[in-house]
Amino acid sequence: AQSVAQPEDQVNVAEGNPLTVKCTYSVSGNPYLFWYVQYPNRGLQFLLKYITGDNLVKGSYGFEAEFNKSQTSFHLKKPSALVSDSALYFCAVRDIGGTYKYIFGTGTRLKVLA
Amino acid sequence: KAGVTQTPRYLIKTRGQQVTLSCSPISGHRSVSWYQQTPGQGLQFLFEYFSETQRNKGNFPGRFSGRQFSNSRSEMNVSTLELGDSALYLCASSPRSSRDTEAFFGQGTRLTVV
Numbered sequence: 001a002q003s004v005a006q007p008e009d010q011v012n013v014a015e016g017n018p019l020t021v022k023c024t025y026s027v028s029g030n031p032y033l034f035w036y037v038q039y040p041n042r043g044l045q046f047l048l049k050y051i052t053g054d055n056l057v058k059g060s061y062g063f064e065a066e067f068n069k070s071q072t073s074f075h076l077k078k079p080s081a082l083v084s085d086s087a088l089y090f091c092a093v094r095d096i097g098g099t100y101k102y103i104f105g106t107g108t109r110l111k112v113l114a
Numbered sequence: 115k116a117g118v119t120q121t122p123r124y125l126i127k128t129r130g131q132q133v134t135l136s137c138s139p140i141s142g143h144r145s146v147s148w149y150q151q152t153p154g155q156g157l158q159f160l161f162e163y164f165s166e167t168q169r170n171k172g173n174f175p176g177r178f179s180g181r182q183f184s185n186s187r188s189e190m191n192v193s194t195l196e197l198g199d200s201a202l203y204l205c206a207s208s209p210r211s212s213r214d215t216e217a218f219f220g221q222g223t224r225l226t227v228v
Contacts, residue, residue: 090157
């Protein structure tokens with residue numbers, strides 16, 4: 001079965017420092033991986049996706065993610081964190097077998113400290 | 115381009131009642147999916163509709179149902195509400211039903227069952 005894991009419930013980082021939010025996956029075949037962000041009382045906003053090609057994917061708001069096949073990881077990164085980046089981040093994989101549903105990780109709360 | 119619109123934003127219902135939630139996808143999008151978000155279970159897939167046909171259903175009881183209209187708008191219905199149905203219900207739309215396409219989420223409907 002397809003799955004993603006986000007090992008950290010919360011990540012704290014100082015404003016201006018680089019941030020990393022971790023995600024590992026377990027899929028059959030090629031993974032289709034996504035990152036979303038959720039602000040309080042809002043829906044999910046798409047940040048970026050990996051389908052194929054370059055292992056470093058650039059997305060919205062200065063975020064990027066590195067796909068590592070050998071480590072089955074897809075970590076979200078940003079060179080310099082902003083207080084406004086504080087939110088809940090979800091990693092997800094698209095299911096196979098014709099459903100195409102998202103399978104989400106449990107989420108990581110990012111807190112950027114001023 | 116208008117985003118995904120979900121109505122109502124907030125809803126309070128009593129146990130045993132039924133409720134209907136509405137979702138208007140982004141113009142031109144034909145795939146609509148529904149997810150339930152709770153603190154305990156995270157984000158869980160409910161169902162997906164494409165061109166008025168239910169393509170897949172998640173592991174939820176038959177009290178949860180949905181439909182899609184010819185203009186791609188979708189509704190989901192929950193009958194005989196239980197306290198455990200309290201959640202944020204998210205609708206997502208995509209231009210097509212495929213693994214490589216990102217979905218765009220609405221702001222959600224917060225359902226509280228008392």
